[in-house]
Amino acid sequence: MAIKIYGSFRSPFAMAAGLAVYEKDQEFELVTMNMKSPEYMNNFNPFGKIPSYQDEEIILFESKAIMRYVATKFEGQGTPLLGSTVHEQALCNQWLEVHSHSFTPLIMDIFRTIFRNPEQPDASVLKPALEAFEKVLDIYEARLSASKYLAGDSYTLADVAHTPFFYMFNALADEGSQKILTSRKHVYAWIHDISSRSAWKKLTDRPDNTYYKRS
Numbered sequence: 467m468a469i470k471i472y473g474s475f476r477s478p479f480a481m482a483a484g485l486a487v488y489e490k491d492q493e494f495e496l497v498t499m500n501m502k503s504p505e506y507m508n509n510f511n512p513f514g515k516i517p518s519y520q521d522e523e524i525i526l527f528e529s530k531a532i533m534r535y536v537a538t539k540f541e542g543q544g545t546p547l548l549g550s551t552v553h554e555q556a557l558c559n560q561w562l563e564v565h566s567h568s569f570t571p572l573i574m575d576i577f578r579t580i581f582r583n584p585e586q587p588d589a590s591v592l593k594p595a596l597e598a599f600e601k602v603l604d605i606y607e608a609r610l611s612a613s614k615y616l617a618g619d620s621y622t623l624a625d626v627a628h629t630p631f632f633y634m635f636n637a638l639a640d641e642g643s644q645k646i647l648t649s650r651k652h653v654y655a656w657i658h659d660i661s662s663r664s665a666w667k668k669l670t671d672r673p674d675n676t677y678y679k680r681s
């Protein structure tokens with residue numbers, strides 16, 4: 467069975483799962499289903515969230531579990547994504563946790579604020595959300611001034627997980643808000659690097675990626 471990812475490219479979590487599959491030189495079919503339908507919740511994710519993943523051996527939900535599974539299952543193919551040393555593996559896991567617990571809640575707050583009123587997001591909510599996110603970005607700036615990627619010299623799942631969120635930020639945030647990225651030299655160079663990869667280009671060039679097209 468071909469790999470299927472249930473979800474939509476509207477979701478950065480679904481995009482991250484798809485990116486991991488492409489980095490391993492595999493193909494996948496994107497299947498759109500109502501995530502709150504009994505069929506989806508009974509078969510693919512009882513929490514009613516996207517993405518979910520299916521191949522001939524397993525059905526999995528939670529994007530990081532999917533990415534780790536894909537990185538392990540196709541270990542000898544495509545880009546190694548788990549870190550090339552024990553040290554890098556540990557740091558990859560650390561930054562995946564940072565992504566879940568420190569990065570995602572804040573950037574999702576920013577996205578939700580913009581989605582509520584895309585033409586004129588509520589500045590009284592957006593400004594403090596951006597300021598809180600900047601404090602996290604300062605920690606990334608310090609890390610990325612010491613190493614090329616989050617886990618060290620190697621591109622890993624930690625970088626994969628972040629890529630779609632910057633893509634969304636680039637498409638949704640106005641020029642003023644973009645400065646929180648462009649003003650951080652190492653963060654900005656890292657975003658440029660991870661967004662220039664052929665697997666990411668292949669994913670965003672798919673005809674079913676109809677969202678967040680601004681460059």
Ligand SMILES: N[C@@H](CCC(=O)N[C@@H](CS)C(=O)NCC(=O)O)C(=O)O
Pocket residue numbers: 476477478479501514515516517527528529530
């Ligand atoms: N921790 C989950 C988060 C998934 C998630 O929150 N997906 C969103 C789309 S971006 C969703 O399905 N939201 C629907 C809902 O919460 O009802 C993962 O990494 O897969």
